[in-house]
Amino acid sequence: MNGAAGAHEGVGGTGGKGGSAPAHSGAVQASAHAADRLRTMIADGALAPGAKLSEQALSGELGISRNTLREAFAMLAAENLVARLPNRGGFVTDPTADDVRDLYAARLVLETGAVLWGELDGPAVARLREIVAAALTAVEAGDAPTMADANQRFHREIVAAAGSRALLAEMDRALARMRLVFHAMTDEPGFHAGYAHRNSEVLAALEAGDRARAVELLRDSLSAARDEILARVG
Amino acid sequence: MNGAAGAHEGVGGTGGKGGSAPAHSGAVQASAHAADRLRTMIADGALAPGAKLSEQALSGELGISRNTLREAFAMLAAENLVARLPNRGGFVTDPTADDVRDLYAARLVLETGAVLWGELDGPAVARLREIVAAALTAVEAGDAPTMADANQRFHREIVAAAGSRALLAEMDRALARMRLVFHAMTDEPGFHAGYAHRNSEVLAALEAGDRARAVELLRDSLSAARDEILARVG
DNA sequence: CGAGGACAAATTGTTCAACAATCCACCGGG
DNA sequence: CCCGGTGGATTGTTGAACAATTTGTCCTCG
Numbered sequence: 422m423n424g425a426a427g428a429h430e431g432v433g434g435t436g437g438k439g440g441s442a443p444a445h446s447g448a449v450q451a452s453a454h455a456a457d458r459l460r461t462m463i464a465d466g467a468l469a470p471g472a473k474l475s476e477q478a479l480s481g482e483l484g485i486s487r488n489t490l491r492e493a494f495a496m497l498a499a500e501n502l503v504a505r506l507p508n509r510g511g512f513v514t515d516p517t518a519d520d521v522r523d524l525y526a527a528r529l530v531l532e533t534g535a536v537l538w539g540e541l542d543g544p545a546v547a548r549l550r551e552i553v554a555a556a557l558t559a560v561e562a563g564d565a566p567t568m569a570d571a572n573q574r575f576h577r578e579i580v581a582a583a584g585s586r587a588l589l590a591e592m593d594r595a596l597a598r599m600r601l602v603f604h605a606m607t608d609e610p611g612f613h614a615g616y617a618h619r620n621s622e623v624l625a626a627l628e629a630g631d632r633a634r635a636v637e638l639l640r641d642s643l644s645a646a647r648d649e650i651l652a653r654v655g
Numbered sequence: 656m657n658g659a660a661g662a663h664e665g666v667g668g669t670g671g672k673g674g675s676a677p678a679h680s681g682a683v684q685a686s687a688h689a690a691d692r693l694r695t696m697i698a699d700g701a702l703a704p705g706a707k708l709s710e711q712a713l714s715g716e717l718g719i720s721r722n723t724l725r726e727a728f729a730m731l732a733a734e735n736l737v738a739r740l741p742n743r744g745g746f747v748t749d750p751t752a753d754d755v756r757d758l759y760a761a762r763l764v765l766e767t768g769a770v771l772w773g774e775l776d777g778p779a780v781a782r783l784r785e786i787v788a789a790a791l792t793a794v795e796a797g798d799a800p801t802m803a804d805a806n807q808r809f810h811r812e813i814v815a816a817a818g819s820r821a822l823l824a825e826m827d828r829a830l831a832r833m834r835l836v837f838h839a840m841t842d843e844p845g846f847h848a849g850y851a852h853r854n855s856e857v858l859a860a861l862e863a864g865d866r867a868r869a870v871e872l873l874r875d876s877l878s879a880a881r882d883e884i885l886a887r888v889g
Numbered sequence: 890c891g892a893g894g895a896c897a898a899a900t901t902g903t904t905c906a907a908c909a910a911t912c913c914a915c916c917g918g919g
Numbered sequence: 920c921c922c923g924g925t926g927g928a929t930t931g932t933t934g935a936a937c938a939a940t941t942t943g944t945c946c947t948c949g
């Protein structure tokens with residue numbers, strides 16, 4: 422959702438000297454709003470990994486001042502979605518092979534920790550079941566985007582069970598960077614297909630109450646995904 | 656290191672009209688530098704939980720403009736050290752009981768995950784041994800600040816073994832918020848003393864290669880600390 | 890004497906214009 | 920073909936301005 426592109430015609434900028442009535446009505450927080458816009462642009466691939474974030478261009482496109490845009494940059498940089506090089510400006514993070522290893526080491530801890538200690542009760546398992554079903558349907562239909570989305574939702578739901586907003590936020594940052602990795606992989610012919618099946622096995626272990634088995638399956642799944650990605654990115 | 660206080664006399668501000676030569680030579684990134692300053696001020700308690708962060712006062716004190724200061728606010732807000740209320744400005748985060756629970760749920764996952772999957776080889780264990788020794792010495796001497804510092808270093812070192820920069824960064828954010836919690840606890844008569852002993856037991860289990868036992872001890876230690884804090888904060 | 894409301898002062902959110910420092914792309918010389 | 924200069928573009932940062940909102944004060948009324 423949220424069609425990319427830009428062309429959000431400049432709101433303020435009537436031209437006068439100082440303030441000059443920016444006509445802004447209720448924008449709660451322009452910088453946070455801009456960070457949201459940029460985040461989804463990056464997620465959608467409208468801003469590819471490595472892309473330069475020109476302050477002039479983006480401030481014009483988003484209809485905000487350079488200063489406000491820079492605040493948004495600071496937020497995104499704190500999430501590791503944007504890299505700021507001194508005197509060179511902001512760039513969409515372009516994950517290295519080492520970043521991929523880092524990411525999967527983090528996910529291993531987050532996801533297995535959530536399985537071991539989280540509250541994976543009825544409702545949570547029900548949500549996982551629904552997600553797995555959607556994933557398998559998407560595999561059937563060969564719908565790669567839905568597959569990828571369901572896969573991310575599955576792993577996010579697991580971490581959510583850990584019961585920590587901070588940890589879930591970290592997982593969201595990790596998944597956002599995963600999307601960056603996927604964008605960097607030129608082609609991914611059915612990358613996620615195999616993992617839908619693996620996820621259903623993890624779910625089965627959880628339904629059987631066998632957390633140790635679920636951890637084992639999860640670890641294998643993450644290792645396999647990491648190695649498959651590293652083989653393609655190098 | 657880095658004595659707190661402020662009173663860093665304003666650098667620029669010669670008063671002229673526009674630019675007016677701020678005499679700034681090589682400040683790599685003023686906003687990041689300011690964020691560092693504020694972070695240590697918060698860690699040291701120079702800015703207490705709940706304190707209002709006046710833009711005018713702080714920009715003067717740090718010798719930077721309001722816009723640059725706001726960029727620093729954006730960074731600290733992304734770390735959950737500062738809360739920004741719309742039209743009310745920035746405040747040092749004042750952790751609630753729920754935040755404490757959240758924090759310990761996160762730490763449980765991070766630390767036990769690192770013990771289970773991390774590379775706790777010779778060097779890492781050696782560092783832990785050194786930290787535990789320092790902690791025990793501090794307990795002997797009744798030196799609370801050193802005790803607290805060693806305790807944080809111990810848990811940080813464990814998470815470092817997970818081999819993920821992102822996860823370690825998350826741990827650093829968590830520890831920064833822990834410091835906020837400790838500041839909020841009016842008095843803590845030898846809070847950390849007992850945990851130095853617990854840490855040495857965790858270390859012993861690791862030296863014996865018994866990771867499962869280390870995880871168990873760690874979990875108990877974290878639960879105990881959480882409950883002790885919750886009993887005092889309510 | 891306390892509740893409520895009008896008004897003034899302070900503060901935040903945001904923009905604009907300016908300028909120093911730095912980087913980048915181009916171009917001519919060796 | 921490589922190399923160093925040169926000028927334009929871009930970033931980093933500042934100061935001033937102003938609308939919207941919050942906060943504080945004081946005055947009135949019940």
